[in-house]
Amino acid sequence: MTRKIAVVTGGNKGIGFAIVRGLCEKFDGDVYLTSRDVGRGESAVELLKCAGHSLLYHQLDITDQKSVDSFKNHLISKYGGIDLLVNNAAIAFKNDSTEPFGLQARETINVNYFGTLRICESLFPILRQDAKVVNISSALGHLSKIPSIHLKEQFKNKNLSIEELSELMRKFVKDSEEGNNVKEGWGESAYSVSKVGVSALSFVQQRLLNAENPNRNISVNAVHPGYVKTDMTSHKGVFTIEEGARAPLFLSLKSTYKGQFVWKDKKAIEWDGQLPEPY
Numbered sequence: 001m002t003r004k005i006a007v008v009t010g011g012n013k014g015i016g017f018a019i020v021r022g023l024c025e026k027f028d029g030d031v032y033l034t035s036r037d038v039g040r041g042e043s044a045v046e047l048l049k050c051a052g053h054s055l056l057y058h059q060l061d062i063t064d065q066k067s068v069d070s071f072k073n074h075l076i077s078k079y080g081g082i083d084l085l086v087n088n089a090a091i092a093f094k095n096d097s098t099e100p101f102g103l104q105a106r107e108t109i110n111v112n113y114f115g116t117l118r119i120c121e122s123l124f125p126i127l128r129q130d131a132k133v134v135n136i137s138s139a140l141g142h143l144s145k146i147p148s149i150h151l152k153e154q155f156k157n158k159n160l161s162i163e164e165l166s167e168l169m170r171k172f173v174k175d176s177e178e179g180n181n182v183k184e185g186w187g188e189s190a191y192s193v194s195k196v197g198v199s200a201l202s203f204v205q206q207r208l209l210n211a212e213n214p215n216r217n218i219s220v221n222a223v224h225p226g227y228v229k230t231d232m233t234s235h236k237g238v239f240t241i242e243e244g245a246r247a248p249l250f251l252s253l254k255s256t257y258k259g260q261f262v263w264k265d266k267k268a269i270e271w272d273g274q275l276p277e278p279y
């Protein structure tokens with residue numbers, strides 16, 4: 001029987017690291033921890049190996065096409081396909097960051113939205129039967145975080161294409177660089193817009209995969225892991241990384257959800273409904 005393969009992006013620390021550890025314990029197959037920095041990735045692998053886990057490593061920077069191609073070629077030559085992709089890698093500028101907002105917007109959208117899209121476009125052709133894709137979004141990726149009704153309607157469009165969604169992301173960057181992000185109805189958080197993009201992308205991807213061939217039974221879901229103590233939150237979150245990994249692991253291992261926005265308690269919620277509190 002073909003051995004199953006799981007891949008986690010940004011697995012060297014934080015929630016991604018806890019997802020890798022959880023997969024090492026429960027996923028029936030080979031688990032890849034990937035990281036943009038080889039040193040940080042190998043140290044994380046070493047930690048898990050010392051704790052008795054067995055896993056594999058590959059460098060992967062989701063913003064670097066060469067790195068993405070090299071990983072894809074490695075997977076194709078070694079296995080031919082994958083069964084689980086957890087898109088965890090992301091960045092967030094700190095609230096007190098002094099970089100101009102336009103720059104923050106460009107960088108955040110480049111990593112969180114276009115980086116996630118890049119790895120999906122590369123690996124979706126090698127997703128196997130019954131594969132699962134888990135896109136780590138955020139409560140801030142809930143549609144209610146976009147102030148403009150007009151923009152909300154565009155994100156919600158049932159026929160939205162990936163190109164149209166990418167165009168929306170590019171418009172946000174342009175509006176931000178021109179100082180018009182608030183006037184144009186995007187609000188003041190580049191991270192939030194990037195994660196709304198990731199959530200919307202998940203639903204479009206599910207729709208396209210279903211249309212292509214529903215018999216492949218591939219699921220794509222977006223998940224809010226909770227407010228977690230990691231470098232991203234300057235360790236101000238309320239949950240441990242293990243708690244933050246619970247809903248992503250549920251989607252990776254057990255769930256039958258398809259195209260859902262899943263809350264930290266593993267329940268699917270309305271993406272365009274009311275946002276539950278607290279995060």
Ligand SMILES: NC(=O)c1ccc[n+]([C@@H]2O[C@H](COP(=O)([O-])OP(=O)(O)OC[C@H]3O[C@@H](n4cnc5c(N)ncnc54)[C@H](OP(=O)(O)O)[C@@H]3O)[C@@H](O)[C@H]2O)c1
Nearest residue numbers: 010014015036061062088089090136138227228230231232
């Ligand atoms: N923490 C929270 O409260 C919270 C809440 C909601 C959603 N999330 C989401 O949960 C996920 C994990 O966040 P976290 O809190 O664990 O953050 P974190 O500790 O900052 O970890 C982020 C990970 O992403 C990696 N990364 C960043 N840019 C990358 C790139 N271009 N290519 C590959 N890897 C890259 C980082 O690598 P380096 O070590 O090299 O920087 C790191 O491994 C993110 O998607 C985040 O948006 C977090």
